Ligand SMILES: C[S@@+](CC[C@H](N)C(=O)[O-])C[C@H]1O[C@@H](n2cnc3c(N)ncnc32)[C@H](O)[C@@H]1O
């Protein structure tokens with residue numbers, strides 16, 4: 001028997017973003033997403049965003065999953081099953097020409113529900129499978145783990161030489177603000193997270209990606225950009241800026257484009273490499289956890305129930 005069965009499927013109006021809600025063998029539900037992109041002249045990218053836990057222990061106030069208490073961590077099999085579902089059952093007819101034994105997906109990001117590094121061993125096993133020739137044969141650069149900043153596990157990730165890129169969700173460059181946005185910061189304050197990142201860089205010779213979601217009036221001022229430059233300047237690690245996704249209610253609104261561009265320009269002037277990423281699939285509530293929240297509350301959603 002499959003360890004996950006699909007319950008509900010939502011597709012964005014442009015057809016490029018798909019969200020699936022799965023049911024585990026014990027009745028728990030978990031989300032995963034597929035994002036399709038192709039830059040003009042570039043190769044197509046087919047990225048799965050996978051979950052590692054049912055709910056999350058960290059409780060970031062801007063995140064839909066943060067409002068769902070941790071129920072349990074997923075097994076390695078359940079993590080892999082999300083990816084295999086898209087790989088095996090989701091290949092659209094247009095790609096039918098690709099032989100079945102060639103992988104269709106190009107990337108997997110562990111940016112779904114939960115904190116991947118608090119499910120370390122199962123994540124490690126799942127990455128081992130996805131990277132092995134007997135699994136999906138994905139290279140390190142095709143796999144990305146995102147963490148809220150569990151400092152000891154960042155060091156361990158480097159020491160154990162796990163074959164995936166590592167992203168650290170910063171969202172603020174001072175402890176006061178980050179304690180509110182990413183509450184695990186009270187346990188692992190910024191200096192300990194940055195020290196762990198430096199140790200990761202030293203032990204692996206690789207860089208880290210920093211994630212910074214821009215929320216209007218909260219963390220998007222020029223003073224915030226300057227604090228970020230102070231914090232990570234000289235580390236030669238890129239910053240992925242993203243427009244915050246708005247949840248159904250509450251005070252977290254995405255920054256305006258003008259403010260986001262000014263923030264980005266300031267970082268570039270401070271010597272920081274940045275990418276400003278567009279929010280995707282807003283009409284299916286792109287943030288992971290939102291489809292499950294609606295399912296749990298029984299309210300209407302744009303999804304098709306399977
Ligand atoms: C859902 S988390 C999962 C991985 C891990 N728990 C973490 O926080 O990095 C993946 C990324 O989505 C971001 N995120 C969550 N809710 C968001 C929102 N409303 N707007 C923008 N980014 C959001 C997180 O901060 C994190 O960078």
Ligand code: SF4
Nearest residue numbers: 056058060063066114
């Ligand atoms: S952003 Fe990440 S750590 Fe924070 S609540 Fe959401 S899933 Fe958990």
